[in-house]
Structures are given as structure tokens and as C-alpha cells.
Amino acid sequence: MxxxxxxxxxxxxxxxxxxxxxxxxxxxxxxxxxxxxxxxxxxxxxxxxxxxxxxxxxxxxxxxxxxxxxxxxxxxxxxxxxxxxxxxxxxxxxxxxxxxxxxxxxxxxxxxxxxxxxxxxxxxxxxxxxxxxxxxxxxxxxxxxxxxxxxxxxxxxxxxxxxxxxxxxxxxxxxxxxxxxxxxxxNARRAIGEDLVRADGKAADLLRFTPEELAVYGQFELQRLEDVLRRDDADSITMVAAAIRRKLGRDDTIADRVFLDSYYRALRGELERKLLFGRRKRDKFDDAS
Known part of the structure; x- marks a missing residue:
């Protein structure tokens, strides 16, 4: 038994x-x-x-x-x-x-x-x-x-x-x-789609990040953030949002989900833009980019 x-x-x-x-x-x-x-x-x-x-x-x-x-x-x-x-x-x-x-x-x-x-x-x-x-x-x-x-x-x-x-x-x-x-x-890479940003995530367009804030993480962390957003677990979203805010030194009052949607979209766009110029940031430890 x-x-x-x-x-x-x-x-x-x-x-x-x-x-x-x-x-x-x-x-x-x-x-x-x-x-x-x-x-x-x-x-x-x-x-x-x-x-x-x-x-x-x-x-x-x-x-x-x-x-x-x-x-x-x-x-x-x-x-x-x-x-x-x-x-x-x-x-x-x-x-x-x-x-x-x-x-x-x-x-x-x-x-x-x-x-x-x-x-x-x-x-x-x-x-x-x-x-x-x-x-x-x-x-x-x-x-x-x-x-x-x-x-x-x-x-x-x-x-x-x-x-x-x-x-x-x-x-x-x-x-x-x-x-x-x-x-x-x-280490399989899944296609990153727009479906991750929910309808209420459109407000995330109002939130902007500096190049220094976007340089903190790389592709590996972006994929992990994708996992958090796909699971849509409230406790995980709260914990991850707090960790990223602490890492970036931000103190905004926007909702955690909207904050993560915003950072995900901005980070993805920044990494894709750098990739066009041949600069790949694989993870937060990769300083080559």
C-alpha cells in the first residue's frame, strides 16, 4: 500500500x-x-x-x-x-x-x-x-x-x-x-510567442526599462521567466516579481503580473535586437554581450 x-x-x-x-x-x-x-x-x-x-x-x-x-x-x-x-x-x-x-x-x-x-x-x-x-x-x-x-x-x-x-x-x-x-x-528552446502577454498585460506598455536593467539577464533567464508566465501561478509570480524588482532596484506599485509581462516583453525585444548584431547573451553570467 x-x-x-x-x-x-x-x-x-x-x-x-x-x-x-x-x-x-x-x-x-x-x-x-x-x-x-x-x-x-x-x-x-x-x-x-x-x-x-x-x-x-x-x-x-x-x-x-x-x-x-x-x-x-x-x-x-x-x-x-x-x-x-x-x-x-x-x-x-x-x-x-x-x-x-x-x-x-x-x-x-x-x-x-x-x-x-x-x-x-x-x-x-x-x-x-x-x-x-x-x-x-x-x-x-x-x-x-x-x-x-x-x-x-x-x-x-x-x-x-x-x-x-x-x-x-x-x-x-x-x-x-x-x-x-x-x-x-x-536545454530545449521553445518558440516565444505573444500569447504569453495576457490581455491585461497591454498596460505593461506604459512601463519602461533602461538598457542597464535589461542587461541584467540573458536567454536562459528569459526562458525561465517564460515558464513562470505560462504556469500563471500567483505565488510564483509574486516571488519572481519581487526578486526581479530587488535585482533591478525598482520600487513601483504596478501589479506583479503586469510587471513581469512588461519585463518579459522588453527583455525579449532587447535580446532579439542584440542577436541581429551578432551579440548573444546566454545567461546572467555572460558578459561577452
């Missing part, structure tokens, strides 16, 4: 930013994350094959000298490639590798703050312990003949535990996400 009355699991999460704004996010499913990881590995394998051919070409050109040196160079390149690819890509403004971008995913901090370099490094270095180190040990150990059957079984069991770890927690976290304090969320 307890299991029957238990609420169904959902991937929707509420993330509260340091400004007190509640953002509704949807976690990436385990299947989607696995697909993104597979796409990234196909990219890495293609680069690795090209690098292997180059090393072989140099090996033959020099006259088959120093084979150990070339083997060490290849191993170092493989280590740097698989670590810095994920770290550098997720440290960028889009916080996503090519595989995540193809499936419209991104990495965010669970505390609602900015995704730090330390968190990105931590979550990706953990992948070495989770997957690469045991599999690399097994591959080279088997080649040298000093890995027995039980060691092989334990190595694959170790990798499998971490590989399927997201299936056994409701937040779909890898061990690296658990340590770094991150989520992988869906």
Missing part, C-alpha cells in the same frame, strides 16, 4: 537562484545522457584514429626507432584528449559538449549559482576513476598477460557500478555530479 500511494517519480526540479528566483528545470534522463556520452565518444574516437595514424606515420618516417617513446606520446595524448575535451567544453558559456549540444543538454550548478571551473574539473576527473582507469588497466593488463579472470570480472563490475549509477538515484546523478554539485538538464 505504501508503494502504491507513493507519488510518481518525475524529472522536473525546482532550482532556486541566489536572487531567490525559482527556476523549473527538467533533468536529462539516463538514456539521453548515455546517448550524449556515446556521441562524444564517437567524436573522440575519430580524433584518436587520426592521431594514431599520424603517430604511425612518424614512426615509419623515423625508421621504426624509439617505439616506447611513441607509445608514451600516444597514451599522453589520449589522456589529455578525453579529459580536456569534456572539461573545456563544459567550462564554456554553453556548459555542454558537442554530444550534449546535439541532444539539447547542459550542465548547471545545483545551488543555482554559476557553474565554476572547479566543479567542471571535479565531475570530469571522477570519470577517470569511474570508467577509464579500470578499463585501461584491464586492456593493457590483458595485453601483457598479468590480469587473471577474477581481476577482469572485478574491473568490469567496478566500471558497471559507476556506469549505471544514474539509474539508481532520483536526480540521475553520476558520481562526478554528486561530488561537484551539478545537474545535467534539458
Amino acid at each position: 505504501a508503494r502504491r500511494n507513493r507519488p510518481p517519480r518525475t524529472l522536473n526540479r525546482a532550482l532556486v537562484t541566489p536572487e531567490g528566483v525559482a527556476l523549473n528545470l527538467k533533468l536529462a534522463s539516463a538514456g539521453t545522457r548515455a546517448s550524449a556520452f556515446l556521441l562524444d565518444w564517437l567524436i573522440l574516437i575519430a580524433v584518436l584514429i587520426a592521431a594514431t595514424l599520424l603517430v604511425m606515420l612518424l614512426f615509419w618516417a623515423i625508421g621504426k626507432s624509439y617505439p616506447t617513446v611513441f607509445a608514451v606520446i600516444w597514451l599522453l595524448f589520449f589522456f589529455v584528449l578525453r579529459n580536456f575535451y569534456f572539461t573545456l567544453m563544459e567550462s564554456g558559456a554553453r556548459a555542454a559538449t558537442f554530444g550534449k549540444r546535439m541532444l539539447k543538454l547542459r550542465v548547471v550548478a545545483r545551488d543555482g549559482g554559476r557553474l565554476t571551473g572547479a566543479a567542471v574539473i571535479a565531475r570530469n576527473l571522477m570519470r577517470e576513476i569511474e570508467i577509464f582507469l579500470p578499463l585501461t588497466f584491464l586492456a593493457f593488463g590483458a595485453a601483457e598477460g598479468f590480469v587473471d579472470r577474477w581481476t577482469t570480472v572485478l574491473g568490469f563490475a567496478w566500471a558497471a557500478i559507476f556506469l549505471f549509477f544514474p539509474l539508481f538515484n532520483r536526480h540521475r546523478l553520476r558520481a562526478g555530479d554528486l561530488i561537484a554539485g551539478t545537474w545535467v538538464v534539458e
Whole structure:
């Protein structure tokens, strides 16, 4: 009976930013994350094959000298490639590798703050312990003949535990996400329509915002504001309006819904105008615009 009355699991999460704004996010499913990881590995394998051919070409050109040196160079390149690819890509403004971008995913901090370099490094270095180190040990150990059957079984069991770890927690976290304090969320962009501004929102035309006030937030926050307006929950609208007013330093008495309609319309127009000139502000942390 307890299991029957238990609420169904959902991937929707509420993330509260340091400004007190509640953002509704949807976690990436385990299947989607696995697909993104597979796409990234196909990219890495293609680069690795090209690098292997180059090393072989140099090996033959020099006259088959120093084979150990070339083997060490290849191993170092493989280590740097698989670590810095994920770290550098997720440290960028889009916080996503090519595989995540193809499936419209991104990495965010669970505390609602900015995704730090330390968190990105931590979550990706953990992948070495989770997957690469045991599999690399097994591959080279088997080649040298000093890995027995039980060691092989334990190595694959170790990798499998971490590989399927997201299936056994409701937040779909890898061990690296658990340590770094991150989520992988869906980043799908919906078309922003005029239907969000209700009929009584026409009064919002009377409310104006300065360029400095419109420069506070970016596309990510605009999408979250869109979610709040679509749900039309009175408590959420009151809380978000208060947070934005506090952030902008405004003290007007206009209704909260009209204020948000007005700011949404103005912010959307400002971001679209900048986009025409090639300046994209992805979120409130993006200063490149």
C-alpha cells in the first residue's frame, strides 16, 4: 500500500537562484545522457584514429626507432584528449559538449549559482576513476598477460557500478555530479510567442526599462521567466516579481503580473535586437554581450 500511494517519480526540479528566483528545470534522463556520452565518444574516437595514424606515420618516417617513446606520446595524448575535451567544453558559456549540444543538454550548478571551473574539473576527473582507469588497466593488463579472470570480472563490475549509477538515484546523478554539485538538464528552446502577454498585460506598455536593467539577464533567464508566465501561478509570480524588482532596484506599485509581462516583453525585444548584431547573451553570467 505504501508503494502504491507513493507519488510518481518525475524529472522536473525546482532550482532556486541566489536572487531567490525559482527556476523549473527538467533533468536529462539516463538514456539521453548515455546517448550524449556515446556521441562524444564517437567524436573522440575519430580524433584518436587520426592521431594514431599520424603517430604511425612518424614512426615509419623515423625508421621504426624509439617505439616506447611513441607509445608514451600516444597514451599522453589520449589522456589529455578525453579529459580536456569534456572539461573545456563544459567550462564554456554553453556548459555542454558537442554530444550534449546535439541532444539539447547542459550542465548547471545545483545551488543555482554559476557553474565554476572547479566543479567542471571535479565531475570530469571522477570519470577517470569511474570508467577509464579500470578499463585501461584491464586492456593493457590483458595485453601483457598479468590480469587473471577474477581481476577482469572485478574491473568490469567496478566500471558497471559507476556506469549505471544514474539509474539508481532520483536526480540521475553520476558520481562526478554528486561530488561537484551539478545537474545535467534539458536545454530545449521553445518558440516565444505573444500569447504569453495576457490581455491585461497591454498596460505593461506604459512601463519602461533602461538598457542597464535589461542587461541584467540573458536567454536562459528569459526562458525561465517564460515558464513562470505560462504556469500563471500567483505565488510564483509574486516571488519572481519581487526578486526581479530587488535585482533591478525598482520600487513601483504596478501589479506583479503586469510587471513581469512588461519585463518579459522588453527583455525579449532587447535580446532579439542584440542577436541581429551578432551579440548573444546566454545567461546572467555572460558578459561577452
